[in-house]
Amino acid sequence: MxxxxxxxxxxxxxxxxxxxxxxxxxxxxxxxxxxxxxxxxxxxxxxxxxxxxxxxxxxxxxxxxxxxxxxxxxxxxxxxxxxxxxxxxxxxxxxxxxxxxxxxxxxxxxxxxxxxxxxxxxxxxxxxxxxxxxxxxxxxxxPARPEMPGIDDVPYLTSTTILELDRVPQHLVIVGGSYIGLEFAQMYRRFGADVTVVERAPALIPREDPDVSQAIRGILEAEGIALRLDADCISLAPGPEGVCVRVSCAEGAPEVHGTDVLIAVGRxxxxxxxxxxxxxxxxxxxxxxxxxxxxxxxxxxxxxxxxxxxxxxxxxxxxxxxxxxxxxxxxxxxxxxxxRVPGYALYIDPPLGRAGLTEAQARAAGHRVRTATRPMTRVGRAVEKGETQGLMKAVVDADTDAILGAAILGPGGDEAIHGVLDLMTAGVPAAGLVRAVPIHPTVSELLPTLFGALD
CATH class of the missing domain: 3.50.50.60 (FAD/NAD(P)-binding domain)
Known part of the structure; x- marks a missing residue:
């Protein structure tokens, strides 16, 4: 037919x-x-x-x-x-x-x-x-299934199957220190699980600039999440608690033992x-x-x-x-x-809002850049809420004053970033944002100050 x-x-x-x-x-x-x-x-x-x-x-x-x-x-x-x-x-x-x-x-x-x-x-x-x-x-x-030694020897969770858990794992080991893995890491730590994140790269979310990545690391470690970075030889095997993740890191024990493992290495x-x-x-x-x-x-x-x-x-x-x-x-x-101007968010708490290019991406693309960074401790709204972890960062073309990118890691960062994202879409230069008069007290009110402090 x-x-x-x-x-x-x-x-x-x-x-x-x-x-x-x-x-x-x-x-x-x-x-x-x-x-x-x-x-x-x-x-x-x-x-x-x-x-x-x-x-x-x-x-x-x-x-x-x-x-x-x-x-x-x-x-x-x-x-x-x-x-x-x-x-x-x-x-x-x-x-x-x-x-x-x-x-x-x-x-x-x-x-x-x-x-x-x-x-x-x-x-x-x-x-x-x-x-x-x-x-x-x-x-x-x-969810991607990596060619990882031992993956057929242990039951493992993916970002889809973990949604069906009706229990809190005693110790959740997460293979993958990027967006999906980190959201589940903080989530299950807050539910009460011990959580260890294993990442092959030397930093979390390696596509982000080092200062942003390091701030994210500080947020997660402050909540008791263990991080095993630079894991150069990841493999799985049955363990006494449920699963053994071999990491072969330069520092720390060569194995992490947990009750459950989540594979979060892309799609x-x-x-x-x-x-x-x-x-x-x-x-x-x-x-x-x-x-x-x-x-x-x-x-x-x-x-x-x-x-x-x-x-x-x-x-x-x-x-x-x-x-x-x-x-x-x-x-x-x-x-x-x-x-379209690329934008996305990492939904840990506080969230990361990203618009445009990172500093590293902008330099790799051949731009001569100006940057500015301000900690969330400078944001009155963050202080009042008791959520001062994180930072804001701006990246601007030094020759044209075009806004190339920005990151807001802090309370409401996934919403506040749209002020920058919209201006980038409209082609408004950094000077235009500096002249804005934002509402107080908000997270967004620091944006004119941030862009006015470009090095």
């Missing part, structure tokens, strides 16, 4: 559904194919569940710190089953809302099943062929079973579908959006992918991925 559509979208993650909405509103018939759950990683195994857990963990932390604010209370008792139940309610509400919207979308045919490309203009789903002159791949990614695009070759496509060495700045693949009529194209692994970049494609197709625009 064959059915013809104006467009076929493979994957109902963060780019697929809104793109379907734009295309059907323009009068097109659209097939949206999803083999698992609508919402993709963000709703089901990423942003929504993890940030819900982060909120529960912060609540436990605040209760423990209550005496510092003059409030006496009993130590918190974490009921992980109830924490998980709350997370599931939030996830299900989000997923159900999206499914209801798609179900009422005129012109959309929702198809459940595994999709495979069988031609440049055709997709097969459970024996049925769907043809269309436009095919959009939005297949997302999954792998879901392109290996997509039948790319049948459509004349090939994934790159990391599994991504190569695209140009307009998100077009090498085959006319096929686009790749979201995590599978290697142009960004965030919900907001996936959403922006759909905006770029829809504007170019429906409005005759000339939008490109290169137009």
């Amino acid at each position: 064959t059915r013809a559509f104006d467009a076929v979208i493979v994957g109902a993650g963060q780019a697929g559904p809104p793109l379907a909405g734009r295309l059907t509103a323009a009068g097109m018939t659209v097939a949206l194919v999803e083999r698992k759950r609508v919402g993709g990683t963000c709703v089901n195994a990423g942003c929504t569940p993890t940030k819900t857990l982060v909120a529960s963990a912060r609540t436990a932390h605040v209760v423990r710190q209550a005496a510092e604010f003059g409030i006496d209370t009993a130590p918190p008792q974490v009921d992980m089953a109830r924490v998980r139940a709350r997370m599931r309610r939030v996830v299900e509400a989000s997923r159900d809302g999206l499914a209801a919207w798609l179900g009422g979308m005129e012109g959309l045919t929702m198809i459940r099943g595994q999709a495979r490309l069988v031609a440049p203009d055709a997709v097969e789903v459970d024996g049925e062929t769907l043809t269309a002159p436009r095919i959009f791949l939005n297949v997302g990614a999954r 792998t695009p879901n392109t290996d079973d997509l039948g790319l070759e049948a459509a004349g496509l090939a994934a790159d060495a990391r599994g991504f579908v190569p695209v140009n700045a307009r998100l077009e693949t090498a085959v006319p009529g096929i686009w790749a959006l979201g995590d599978c194209n290697g142009r960004g692994a965030f919900t907001h970049t996936s959403w922006n992918d759909h905006e770029i494609v829809a504007a170019n197709l429906l409005e005759g625009a000339e939008r490109e991925v290169s137009d």
